[in-house]
Amino acid sequence: MMTEEIKIFSPATVANVACGFDVLGFCLDTIGDEMVIRKTEEKGIKITKIEGYDLPFEAEKNVAGVSALAMYDALQPDCGFEIEIYKKIKPGSGIGSSSASAAGSVFGMNELLGRPLDKTKLTYYAMKGEVLASQCEHADNLAPAIFGGFTLVKSASPLQILELPTPSDLFATLIHPQIEIKTSESRAILPKEIPLSNAITQWANVGSLVHALHTSDYDLIKDALHDVVIEPYRKQLIPHFDAVKTAALEAGALGCAISGSGPSIFMLSKSEATAKEVEKTIRNVYSTTDILFETYVSKINTEGIRVI
Amino acid sequence: MMTEEIKIFSPATVANVACGFDVLGFCLDTIGDEMVIRKTEEKGIKITKIEGYDLPFEAEKNVAGVSALAMYDALQPDCGFEIEIYKKIKPGSGIGSSSASAAGSVFGMNELLGRPLDKTKLTYYAMKGEVLASQCEHADNLAPAIFGGFTLVKSASPLQILELPTPSDLFATLIHPQIEIKTSESRAILPKEIPLSNAITQWANVGSLVHALHTSDYDLIKDALHDVVIEPYRKQLIPHFDAVKTAALEAGALGCAISGSGPSIFMLSKSEATAKEVEKTIRNVYSTTDILFETYVSKINTEGIRVI
CATH class of the missing domain: 3.30.230.10 (Ribosomal Protein S5; domain 2)
Known part of the structure; x- marks a missing residue:
């Protein structure tokens, strides 16, 4: 057998x-x-x-x-x-x-x-x-x-x-607000057409982020981590998104954006210490609300799924 | 003095x-x-x-x-x-x-x-x-x-x-049809808004091209050299664009697209020999028309402007 x-x-x-x-x-x-x-x-x-x-x-x-x-x-x-x-x-x-x-x-x-x-x-x-x-x-x-x-x-x-490639000193912070967003709703809220000028900004950022990952250029990662196309629509579905983003960037995060279609929000930081500082700050933001939430700090997993 | x-x-x-x-x-x-x-x-x-x-x-x-x-x-x-x-x-x-x-x-x-x-x-x-x-x-x-x-x-x-980065074996072929396109016209023909789905395709290609240049991946350069946003509009201003593109790709070019706002068309190829083969083919296309043209083959100039 x-x-x-x-x-x-x-x-x-x-x-x-x-x-x-x-x-x-x-x-x-x-x-x-x-x-x-x-x-x-x-x-x-x-x-x-x-x-x-x-x-x-x-x-x-x-x-x-x-x-x-x-x-x-x-x-x-x-x-x-x-x-x-x-x-x-x-x-x-x-x-x-x-x-x-x-x-x-x-x-x-x-x-x-x-x-x-x-x-x-x-x-x-x-x-x-x-x-x-x-x-x-x-x-x-x-x-x-x-x-x-x-x-x-x-x-x-x-x-x-x-x-x-994954720069070695990159760490993620996440906050998961315990609210429900239907995937259908987060898709439906998106425009079918977008301004060409915004599309240009976005593909300049994509190209820059790929270059930054190849060169471990953390400043450029920071400059590239912007979403002018989707975030303005989807952030409406996530309470306190702007407050979390402002606090995370002030605490030293390289960038902050919606994870997938939300409601989780992710930040990337250079060093685990900064990622934890960012976590502390965004916990403070959500602690003043009545929404349950969880936060995480994680290195970037370069292996993916693994046998344990 | x-x-x-x-x-x-x-x-x-x-x-x-x-x-x-x-x-x-x-x-x-x-x-x-x-x-x-x-x-x-x-x-x-x-x-x-x-x-x-x-x-x-x-x-x-x-x-x-x-x-x-x-x-x-x-x-x-x-x-x-x-x-x-x-x-x-x-x-x-x-x-x-x-x-x-x-x-x-x-x-x-x-x-x-x-x-x-x-x-x-x-x-x-x-x-x-x-x-x-x-x-x-x-x-x-x-x-x-x-x-x-x-x-x-x-x-x-x-x-x-x-x-x-510039992969070492990359060569450009150009054809300059002697027609006039006004910059104002080539700008005016572009849409102010584009489908989100096309924008996604485009930024996937930009990210892929940057990655391909970093990894000298010629197959990926080929896969990335597509323009689903601008070319459908501007190619109307360039006589025989589709014929040139088809011929260039058949002759082994990695990609073919409008140079800037045209009317020149460029191709990228792996190896100078292929770039010259591509030049020969596109000369054949334009030779059958009554439009004057010039063609060039060039390595990628990694230095830029130089003192001579």
């Missing part, structure tokens, strides 16, 4: 990274789900345990199950898989909760099968799970979860993912 | 580089103006000679004169300058003719004064000359002329210019 199983850490991620709406992302280290993937003699995909949050056990209705099924149907291995999910990332928090699940199952299965697939192919199957969560195939959270570090999704179809 | 003078080569440049409208540019090597800048005891700026094209001698009406005056007024040196312009780049060709003049005078003066200004400051004064030519301060041709290689204008105000 087969008993092969692995336990993995599937990290939270930050999509968009201020200027790079729909294309940029980076991987966190201190926040993530744990999952156990187990080979079974019985064929098929079964989700056998879910802890942390109330999610469906039927594989067809669970993002981890849907991505697993997509990969399973394509590879047709002569075994099945059981999946246990120990969910730590709250669904809807804007730090890639569904991506962690969708990426975790395919990563784990690939490990147990002797790695037949490369990371881009894993992302491809994980996208099938993302569809269930967000009604569209996107990879801006999946790519950093699977590749680690900073990633740029050059194109979704055909899927092309670039691994960008 | 002072007799100090220098002769310089002020190169043609390609702005926009397909995906990077208004921010990216690169510097050519085989096409450019020559200028002589001479210190004089008599104060002020005088243009004493212009060969090649019919341009105004009054400093206030000549781009080289206007940029020189802006720098001269700011520095207030205890000498004057004479400028001779041997114009090789046809005005209105879309390969930075006015930028070569505007950049050349300030570069030459700076050399003769012992280099009091850095390259960003030189670009700043050169922009004052550009205003005369294009009615707006932009630096996307000036930056590559002054810095060499590939440049990204992160912002025009305050002026911030990034020097991007």
Whole structure:
């Protein structure tokens, strides 16, 4: 009887990274789900345990199950898989909760099968799970979860993912206000057309951020971490966004923007000490409100999902 | 009596580089103006000679004169300058003719004064000359002329210019159809608003191109050299654009797009041999028309303006 199983850490991620709406992302280290993937003699995909949050056990209705099924149907291995999910990332928090699940199952299965697939192919199957969560195939959270570090999704179809360098002294701070923003609402609030002048500013920032990551130029990271296209719309959905941003920048953060479609807000700082100082400051902002919140400080996880 | 003078080569440049409208540019090597800048005891700026094209001698009406005056007024040196312009780049060709003049005078003066200004400051004064030519301060041709290689204008105000790496085996091919496109017309044809989805494609390409230049990834350069925002409008002003592009790509070019606001069209290729093959092919396309044209092949000039 087969008993092969692995336990993995599937990290939270930050999509968009201020200027790079729909294309940029980076991987966190201190926040993530744990999952156990187990080979079974019985064929098929079964989700056998879910802890942390109330999610469906039927594989067809669970993002981890849907991505697993997509990969399973394509590879047709002569075994099945059981999946246990120990969910730590709250669904809807804007730090890639569904991506962690969708990426975790395919990563784990690939490990147990002797790695037949490369990371881009894993992302491809994980996208099938993302569809269930967000009604569209996107990879801006999946790519950093699977590749680690900073990633740029050059194109979704055909899927092309670039691994960008990570400056060694870069740390993230996050605040997750416990409010609910529907993905449909955060999509609907966006304009279909944007001023050409704003688009130019944004692609100058994207190009500058990529250059800054390559040259470990923290001043330029600071100059590039602006979002003139999406933030003016979406920040309306996040209470006290401007106060958090002002406080974070005053405390020394290089930049502050909405994580994915929110409600989480992320900051990047040079040095862990500054990232913690930033955390303290933004905790003060939210402590004066009646909204529950959590904060995190994390190095940039350059490895992505890992076996633990 | 002072007799100090220098002769310089002020190169043609390609702005926009397909995906990077208004921010990216690169510097050519085989096409450019020559200028002589001479210190004089008599104060002020005088243009004493212009060969090649019919341009105004009054400093206030000549781009080289206007940029020189802006720098001269700011520095207030205890000498004057004479400028001779041997114009090789046809005005209105879309390969930075006015930028070569505007950049050349300030570069030459700076050399003769012992280099009091850095390259960003030189670009700043050169922009004052550009205003005369294009009615707006932009630096996307000036930056590559002054810095060499590939440049990204992160912002025009305050002026911030990034020097991007140049892969060693990259060569440019250009075709300059002898038609006139008014800058005002090529600006007026552009939409004020663009679809968000196209903007996303464009900034994914800008980020990818910057990454590709850093990693000398020629395949990715090819994938990134697309312009979904500007080209669909401006190509209407350039006869046979689609035929040139198709032929160039078939001949092995990595990409083909409008140089600046046209009418010149540029291609980038891996290797000089391919760049020459591309030149031959696009000559064939235009030879069947009744439009006069010139073509060039050039390595990427990583030095920019130089003393000769």
